[in-house]
Every structure is written in C-alpha cells, then in structure tokens.
Amino acid sequence: MTQRLGVIADDFTGATDIAGFMVENGWRVTQLIGHGPAEVPADVDAVVISLKSRSCAVEQAVADSLAALARLKELGCDRFFFKYCSTFDSTAEGNIGPVTDALLAALGESFTVICPALPVNGRTVCHGNLFVNGVPLNESGMKDHPVTPMRDANLQRLMAAQARGQVGLVDYNSVLAGPAAVRARIEELKAAGVNYAVLDTLTMADLPVLGEAVSELKLVTGGSGLGAGLARVATGGQGAALARELGAPVAGGRAVVLSGSCSQMTNAQVATYKQRAPHRLVEVARCIEAPAAYAAELADWVAAQDSAPAPMLYATQPAAELARIQAQYGAARASEAVEGVFAAVAARLAGQGFGKFIVAGGETSGIVTQALAVTGFHIGPQIAPGVPWVRALDKPLSLALKSGNFGDEHFFSNAQEFYHD
Ligand SMILES: Nc1ncnc2c1ncn2[C@@H]1O[C@H](COP(=O)(O)OP(=O)(O)OP(=O)(O)O)[C@@H](O)[C@H]1O
Ligand SMILES: O=C(O)[C@@H](O)C(=O)CO
Numbered sequence: 001m002t003q004r005l006g007v008i009a010d011d012f013t014g015a016t017d018i019a020g021f022m023v024e025n026g027w028r029v030t031q032l033i034g035h036g037p038a039e040v041p042a043d044v045d046a047v048v049i050s051l052k053s054r055s056c057a058v059e060q061a062v063a064d065s066l067a068a069l070a071r072l073k074e075l076g077c078d079r080f081f082f083k084y085c086s087t088f089d090s091t092a093e094g095n096i097g098p099v100t101d102a103l104l105a106a107l108g109e110s111f112t113v114i115c116p117a118l119p120v121n122g123r124t125v126c127h128g129n130l131f132v133n134g135v136p137l138n139e140s141g142m143k144d145h146p147v148t149p150m151r152d153a154n155l156q157r158l159m160a161a162q163a164r165g166q167v168g169l170v171d172y173n174s175v176l177a178g179p180a181a182v183r184a185r186i187e188e189l190k191a192a193g194v195n196y197a198v199l200d201t202l203t204m205a206d207l208p209v210l211g212e213a214v215s216e217l218k219l220v221t222g223g224s225g226l227g228a229g230l231a232r233v234a235t236g237g238q239g240a241a242l243a244r245e246l247g248a249p250v251a252g253g254r255a256v257v258l259s260g261s262c263s264q265m266t267n268a269q270v271a272t273y274k275q276r277a278p279h280r281l282v283e284v285a286r287c288i289e290a291p292a293a294y295a296a297e298l299a300d301w302v303a304a305q306d307s308a309p310a311p312m313l314y315a316t317q318p319a320a321e322l323a324r325i326q327a328q329y330g331a332a333r334a335s336e337a338v339e340g341v342f343a344a345v346a347a348r349l350a351g352q353g354f355g356k357f358i359v360a361g362g363e364t365s366g367i368v369t370q371a372l373a374v375t376g377f378h379i380g381p382q383i384a385p386g387v388p389w390v391r392a393l394d395k396p397l398s399l400a401l402k403s404g405n406f407g408d409e410h411f412f413s414n415a416q417e418f419y420h421d
Helices: 012-024 058-074 096-107 155-162 172-177 179-191 206-213 224-235 240-245 264-274 284-289 291-304 319-329 331-350 362-371 411-418
Strands: 005-009 029-033 046-050 079-083 112-115 123-126 129-132 167-170 196-199 219-222 254-259 279-281 312-314 354-360 376-384 387-392 398-402
Touching: 005 012, 005 058, 012 029, 012 046, 012 079, 012 224, 012 240, 012 362, 012 376, 012 387, 012 398, 046 058, 058 079, 058 096, 079 096, 079 224, 096 155, 096 219, 112 224, 155 167, 155 196, 167 179, 172 179, 172 206, 179 196, 179 206, 206 224, 219 224, 240 376, 254 264, 254 331, 254 362, 254 411, 264 279, 264 312, 264 354, 264 411, 279 291, 284 291, 284 319, 284 331, 291 331, 319 331, 331 354, 331 362, 354 362, 354 411, 362 398, 376 398, 376 411, 387 411
Parallel strands: 005 046, 005 079, 029 046, 079 219, 112 196, 112 219, 167 196, 254 312, 254 354, 279 312, 354 398
Antiparallel strands: 029 376, 123 129, 376 387, 387 398
16 A cells, blocks of 8 residues: 655646645645755655646656656655646647656556546546536637647547557446446556556546556546545545644735636636725736836735735736737736736735735746745645645745636635634
8 A cells, every 4th residue: 555645746726736635535745846845744645746847848847747756756755646737738749748658667667547537626538538517628718728729628639649658548437337347447458558548537426436446556647636536545535624734824914815817717706806805906017117116016005905805916817808918018928027026026925924825827826936935835725626725834824826717706705714813
C-alpha cells in the first residue's frame, strides 16, 4: 500500500483544486509553491507541487515536471499524479502528452490512465469524449479559449496527437462492473500494447471505483476527481474534519478580493459582488502607463474601505471588451501589465495588515501567490467544489484561489462566511 502520493499540478488553481478534494476525502495534504520548504510534516498523505506549465513551451513544461518529480521523491513520495485541467486545456501542440511520456520514462513505466473528469463541476467522459455540462468539449466555451482552443472532444485523438504511445479506452460498462473489471480491462489494454487508457467517468460515485482500480499504478494522470477517488478509497472518507483544520482561514488580517479572470463565471461573480461591496475597476491603460504608482493608489483605496464586506479590485471584463483591449494593447502586454499590478497591490496590502486574499483566475492566483512569497500551503475547507481556503505554511496568511470557471455567482461572499473577524 502506498505511503505518500506526489502530485505535479500544471497550474496553481488546479493544484489547490486537487489538494482540496483530497482533504475533503480525508487525506492530509501539503501544497508547495516551487521547491517549497525543506520538509513536510511526517503525517502528510500527499504533497502537491504547483507549477505554471500548462501553456509554456513543451521543453520548459517537461523540465519543470521532471524537477518536481525529483523533489517529490526527495520528500518521500512513492507514487505520482500528473494533474491537469478537467477541460484538458491542451491542443495537439500541448504539454500533456510530452509531460506524461517524460514522467513515464523517468519512472521506468510504460502505462498510465487519462482521467480528467470532475462530474460535480459538470465535466464527464463518455465513450472517451469529454463533456462540459453535457456539451461536447469542442462545443463548450473552451472552443474559444484564447490560449488552448479545444476543437475536439475525443480524448483518445487528443492524446494520440501529442504523445508517443498508443491510446485505449476503459469504457463505462467496465466502470459500472467495478474495480476488478476496470483492472481486467487495463490488463487487456496493456497486453495489446496500449500506453494510456482513457477512463469513462459519469458520476462522482465512479471515482472511488477508478481510484481503487488504479491505486497500484506508479503514475496516474487527470483532474481533481481522480484525486478525490484515491483519497476516498484510502480513508473511507474518515478524517476530513481533522485534515481541513490546519488550513482554516487565519483569524484577523483584513480581506480583499482580487479578480483577474475574464471567464463567464467570474464575470457573473463580479457583477453579483459589486451589488454589495466597495469595488474598483483596474484599468489596463494605467497598468501599462505607470504600474508602480497605480498599484500604490489601488492599494491605498482598498485600505481606506471598510473591512467587511471585503473590497474588490477587478480587471474582469466581458469577452467583447476584453477583445477590444487586447486589440488595442496586445493580449500579452495587457495581461502582463494587469498581472504586474495585482502582484504589486497584493504585496503592498500584505504589508498593511491584510491577511486574507480571495483571488479569481489561475494566472492571477499564481502571480499573487508568488508576490506574497508563500512557500506552501495547508489546505482548508472547500468554499465551492475545487476551491478550498488555503493557509500559508509559515505566516499568518490565507488565500482562496479560484479557477476561472469554478464557484457560483455568490462565490466572493461565500468565501467570507468561513471566518468571523
Ligand atoms: N481587462 C483585461 N484586459 C486584458 N487582460 C486582462 C484583463 N483582465 C484580466 N486580464 C488577464 O487575463 C488573464 C486571465 O487569466 P487567469 O488565468 O487569471 O484567469 P482564467 O483564465 O479565467 O482562469 P483559469 O486559468 O483558472 O481558468 C490574466 O493574465 C489577466 O491579467
Ligand atoms: O481541473 C480544473 O478545471 C481546475 O483544477 C484547473 O485546472 C484550473 O485551472
């Protein structure tokens, strides 16, 4: 039986997503930023390393993932999970195939599974095709993603286009028949020379079945749902309350909402929160013109507001306005400028007694976490499926890092229900 699982996550919100689901299912989990601290607590069941390797160059993603694997081995991990997005977020030129191949080679293995499903958030896999809220991936909003437009829903084809080996399918009938049937199907596929098996998954109840079936594999790959399944099988769901205690939001320290995501859901969340809290738009032109002075002005504005409800700074824009801004300044220039200002604001607020940061967007979460110089997190209670509160390992600082599409429209208010200052 496994002692410790090492997770290599290709972005920050994906890392807190899987960490949160494992804690909700009874595992004690530490999340590291970069190399993290020298050691992790002895009783930790899983260590999650947050990378920013989803959309970078393939060589960089492979190098970072192999370095993370080496670090996880140093920390006593003996089984590994490559965590990517529940919407796959990887085209034919993407990094999932090359990183999976590199991890398999480094571990001396030739077989793994592909399991992005997260049914509680509407991501299911049927006949090897990925659906988002019942719509094929290539017909969902993901078809227009600015970096990774998903124009195919078939995971077998998507994987075959970017990886070296053969792809097969564990169909839903095997999943319904239970862990032994899934294992038998995996053995058949291996005997036929298959290297990656896509796992059909329709409900959250399928995930412990799959978790049990793959619990002996050295490497598994997929979304946070499979992380939930692995933890559930190991603990029977016991110990969640204890596991999430360490990561509960800090007492004291003012709160702020920083929203840098332009997803549809974040737009809805910002619109809803604007009706009840002080709010201010982060203007792209000013981020570009005079970032340091603008960040100071924004931080001073935040500090001057009442503490509750937490004031919000948002760069969030609907798709049409975002397209206009990107056409005017260039997408990369605009997003870097906005990220730089959020980073500077967060660092200033941390120095002014702010201890709770509610952040929307994967990239935005990455930059804010780095600006706050956090080395790692304890994982706390989930505000919404896939979004736990997390607490810095070494300072009184808590963050809620929300993936663009996660949470309902009351997310920013809901996050503040978890503490009473
Ligand atoms: N008004 C804006 N104009 C241009 N770029 C913006 C604007 N607002 C935000 N951005 C940039 O858009 C990017 C949003 O990416 P981010 O990963 O934070 O959100 P997301 O893609 O919705 O989240 P996720 O990756 O979790 O799905 C960031 O680089 C951010 O700086
Ligand atoms: O799997 C998801 O959808 C999220 O964990 C994610 O990867 C956020 O970027």
